[in-house]
Amino acid sequence: RFSRCDALIYTMVLNDCVSAPDKPRLTSCRSPEKETFTCWWEPGDDGGLPTTYALYYRLENSETVYECPDYRTAGENSCFFNKNDTSLWINYNITVVATNALGKNISDPVEVDVAYIVQPNTPENVTAVVVDDQGPFVRVSWEKPRTADTRSGWITLLYQLRVKQEKDKEWEEYDAGMQKYYNVFSLHPDKEFMVQVRCKPDHGFWSEWTQPTYVKMPDYIPRERSLWIIITIFSIFIILILTWTLNVKRNSVKLCLLPPVPGPKIKGFDKQLLKSGKSEEVFSSLVIQGFPPTIGYDDLLVEYLEVYDNEEQELVLDSKDLSEVCMKSKSLSDCDSGRGSCDSRTLLLEKCMEGREGSGSDQHQYSQHGETSCTSTESSECQGLEPGSPESSDGRVKTWPVVFSSPQPHHHYQVEAVKPVYHSVPEILNRSSPHAMPTNYHQLHHQDIPQQEGRFSKPACRHSQSYNQFNLDGLDTPAPGVSPSRSLEYVEVQRVNPENMLLLRPLSDPNREPEGSDYAGEDYSKVKEVTSNNILLLQRDTYHQCVDDYSQDLDSQAGQCTTQQPPHPCKPVIYQSNSGMPQEGMRVMGNGYVDSTVLMPSY
Amino acid sequence: MTQGSRLYFALTVLMCAFVSINGVGLNDLLERASQLSDKLHSLSTSLTNDLDSHFPPVGRVMMPRPSMCHTSSLQIPNDKDQALKIPEDELLSLARSLLLAWSDPLALLSSEASSLAHPERNTINSKTKELQDNINSLGAGLEHVFHKMGSSSDNLSSLPFYTNSLGQDKTSRLVNFHFLLSCFRRDSHKIDSFLKVLRCRAAKKRPEMC
Numbered sequence: 001r002f003s004r005c006d007a008l009i010y011t012m013v014l015n016d017c018v019s020a021p022d023k024p025r026l027t028s029c030r031s032p033e034k035e036t037f038t039c040w041w042e043p044g045d046d047g048g049l050p051t052t053y054a055l056y057y058r059l060e061n062s063e064t065v066y067e068c069p070d071y072r073t074a075g076e077n078s079c080f081f082n083k084n085d086t087s088l089w090i091n092y093n094i095t096v097v098a099t100n101a102l103g104k105n106i107s108d109p110v111e112v113d114v115a116y117i118v119q120p121n122t123p124e125n126v127t128a129v130v131v132d133d134q135g136p137f138v139r140v141s142w143e144k145p146r147t148a149d150t151r152s153g154w155i156t157l158l159y160q161l162r163v164k165q166e167k168d169k170e171w172e173e174y175d176a177g178m179q180k181y182y183n184v185f186s187l188h189p190d191k192e193f194m195v196q197v198r199c200k201p202d203h204g205f206w207s208e209w210t211q212p213t214y215v216k217m218p219d220y221i222p223r224e225r226s227l228w229i230i231i232t233i234f235s236i237f238i239i240l241i242l243t244w245t246l247n248v249k250r251n252s253v254k255l256c257l258l259p260p261v262p263g264p265k266i267k268g269f270d271k272q273l274l275k276s277g278k279s280e281e282v283f284s285s286l287v288i289q290g291f292p293p294t295i296g297y298d299d300l301l302v303e304y305l306e307v308y309d310n311e312e313q314e315l316v317l318d319s320k321d322l323s324e325v326c327m328k329s330k331s332l333s334d335c336d337s338g339r340g341s342c343d344s345r346t347l348l349l350e351k352c353m354e355g356r357e358g359s360g361s362d363q364h365q366y367s368q369h370g371e372t373s374c375t376s377t378e379s380s381e382c383q384g385l386e387p388g389s390p391e392s393s394d395g396r397v398k399t400w401p402v403v404f405s406s407p408q409p410h411h412h413y414q415v416e417a418v419k420p421v422y423h424s425v426p427e428i429l430n431r432s433s434p435h436a437m438p439t440n441y442h443q444l445h446h447q448d449i450p451q452q453e454g455r456f457s458k459p460a461c462r463h464s465q466s467y468n469q470f471n472l473d474g475l476d477t478p479a480p481g482v483s484p485s486r487s488l489e490y491v492e493v494q495r496v497n498p499e500n501m502l503l504l505r506p507l508s509d510p511n512r513e514p515e516g517s518d519y520a521g522e523d524y525s526k527v528k529e530v531t532s533n534n535i536l537l538l539q540r541d542t543y544h545q546c547v548d549d550y551s552q553d554l555d556s557q558a559g560q561c562t563t564q565q566p567p568h569p570c571k572p573v574i575y576q577s578n579s580g581m582p583q584e585g586m587r588v589m590g591n592g593y594v595d596s597t598v599l600m601p602s603y
Numbered sequence: 604m605t606q607g608s609r610l611y612f613a614l615t616v617l618m619c620a621f622v623s624i625n626g627v628g629l630n631d632l633l634e635r636a637s638q639l640s641d642k643l644h645s646l647s648t649s650l651t652n653d654l655d656s657h658f659p660p661v662g663r664v665m666m667p668r669p670s671m672c673h674t675s676s677l678q679i680p681n682d683k684d685q686a687l688k689i690p691e692d693e694l695l696s697l698a699r700s701l702l703l704a705w706s707d708p709l710a711l712l713s714s715e716a717s718s719l720a721h722p723e724r725n726t727i728n729s730k731t732k733e734l735q736d737n738i739n740s741l742g743a744g745l746e747h748v749f750h751k752m753g754s755s756s757d758n759l760s761s762l763p764f765y766t767n768s769l770g771q772d773k774t775s776r777l778v779n780f781h782f783l784l785s786c787f788r789r790d791s792h793k794i795d796s797f798l799k800v801l802r803c804r805a806a807k808k809r810p811e812m813c
Contacts, residue, residue, distance in 0.1 A: 061675075089679070089793055154683045154687070
């Protein structure tokens with residue numbers, strides 16, 4: 001091959017470098033219907049001279065070279081093989097030769113089997129129609145390319161379409177198989193879409209896409225309506241189910257919404273009788289014979305107050321009897337006796353403290369032992385009944401003053417006809433001089449209680465044990481006649497004489513039995529004073545040091561005590577101090593219990 | 604079992620047998636056969652592409668000419684006009700002859716595929732096995748079609764395949780493998796075309812298919 005300017009031949013016309021043409025190149029051969037095919041080539045540089053191109057082909061099993069029959073039909077630089085010249089399943093060896101005045105050039109040969117180069121024309125007559133049948137959709141239909149003979153089965157075409165909105169970037173493609181229509185669903189309402197279709201033989205190349213076909217989706221409200229219909233039906237269904245469920249569970253629903261109001265359950269109260277309207281009969285059953293006792297208050301004596309105790313030295317009241325009596329009395333203060341000391345003392349106090357919050361600013365004090373409250377002087381109504389005592393029925397009760405001291409068991413007294421109980425008997429303030437022994441003994445006799453009724457309020461303790469609250473408001477002012485500076489002395493209950501008198505004796509009594517030595521931390525209550533209102537003012541004291549600090553403020557005392565007995569809560573002290581004054585009257589036990597036997601009648 | 608129930612049972616069995624043999628219509632049989640042949644050709648095309656991916660250029664030079672395929676002696680129509688003139692049973696026998704001619708060579712290919720000097724050997728091996736299965740199914744199906752058509756004579760051409768080894772060295776084995784496969788690819792295209800023509804001829808009731 002000559003390079004352009006190496007050649008020494010110059011044309012006279014062009015006066016330029018010329019050469020033989022470049023090698024042409026066969027670009028592709030295609031058969032649209034498996035009956036004809038076309039080959040295209042790319043001419044190389046023509047070398048400056050007019051160049052002609054010729055295509056030659058050879059069939060595989062012969063050496064005969066044929067030239068292209070038709071250079072025109074398919075356009076420039078092409079060769080069209082018509083039906084007669086086209087054979088399937090035979091390799092064509094095709095070359096293109098470029099020739100000009102200076103030479104010729106032959107392209108690289110290409111082996112072509114017509115069966116493998118099938119690429120159909122595009123489908124025709126693409127139409128897209130909106131169908132409003134079941135929700136609007138678009139039915140796209142088309143026709144096969146004109147030249148393809150699918151009818152005889154010679155060629156099998158598979159179709160594909162794609163849809164998008166004008167502004168979208170991505171097409172949605174759908175395969176339609178061999179059918180010539182397709183229903184496109186889920187197109188957005190009130191938008192315009194473009195549709196294109198193409199096809200491919202079973203083994204071959206895809207055709208070109210058709211020109212886009214435009215279709216506009218209508219605005220479909222009916223679709224929303226059907227949605228509402230579905231929603232309505234669904235909710236009706238739900239409501240039906242709920243109604244049925246409610247109907248089935250009618251009773252329990254009624255129970256839930258309208259809980260039954262408890263009817264009156266008064267012992268001896270006959271509802272039917274009430275309904276019948278005879279009030280006399282109704283109420284007659286409620287009337288206790290002989291109640292309220294019309295005897296003088298002096299005669300209202302509390303019977304034996306049974307105090308039960310166990311190894312843990314708990315003081316328990318016979319709550320039942322007591323409560324009955326209290327209920328029956330119904331006068332003055334409410335008093336619920338209680339088995340308060342079933343639990344531990346501190347526990348009782350805590351319980352009391354819970355209820356205390358509700359009591360507001362009232363200053364209440366809870367005794368840690370139920371019986372204390374009941375046995376206080378004013379609680380005449382609290383009539384502890386000896387279990388099984390025959391005297392309870394006649395209303396005559398005797399007081400049983402129960403004075404408590406530390407939990408240490410003091411068997412200093414004996415209760416006749418009652419079980420031996422442990423009583424911690426607080427020291428009772430001895431007003432008189434120590435030598436005046438007889439006067440030391442307080443016969444805790446039931447006294448006029450009504451005066452003190454104002455002091456009592458219903459205990460807020462909710463538990464079965466009953467406590468009396470002692471409103472120590474009255475204790476703010478020391479009872480006249482009682483001076484805090486009075487010397488104090490400890491007393492203790494020695495025994496109870498048959499007349500139900502608590503015999504006391506001072507602790508300093510040499511006759512007294514030796515106590516348990518380990519009073520460490522356990523206090524004997526020190527009776528500070530007894531007010532004129534029959535209030536026994538007790539004072540907590542520590543054995544070791546606080547002995548002499550009678551008149552000290554309880555807070556400081558508490559502080560002192562705390563230092564000595566850390567485990568002992570000065571809590572009661574604090575709690576007492578809230579009320580302000582009751583330091584004097586209050587006695588806080590070493591373990592934190594408040595012993596409010598302040599209401600003992602003084603003699 | 605009573606006599607009546609025995610008779611009834613025998614009748615049922617007979618009917619079932621009858622239906623099983625003749626139950627499927629010709630259209631459906633041809634449809635199924637067309638699907639199988641389509642798959643056959645697709646498999647062979649993909650196998651050829653796999654082989655071409657790593658084919659030594661020298662192999663192309665060494666490649667035998669297509670006219671050297673062992674089935675080239677069979678006279679087949681080369682264009683549509685010729686093909687549409689051929690009666691159905693002849694078309695069918697052509698297809699069956701071609702199919703039959705390839706059962707042995709495919710067995711050879713299958714055995715050689717595992718030791719081919721080609722990086723895609725495993726894929727080629729599995730596809731060749733699949734090819735073999737398909738050919739067997741199609742052969743059986745075309746048997747049914749033949750019986751269904753009820754042609755008188757069974758004029759299958761014999762196209763023997765005498766080669767029992769692809770070559771001695773790696774390259775020649777690879778080249779021969781490729782060559783055989785190309786012959787098969789072409790023949791499978793023929794079979795597919797013939798069967799699809801047959802399909803459309805028989806599907807007079809379903810013009811939408813054709």
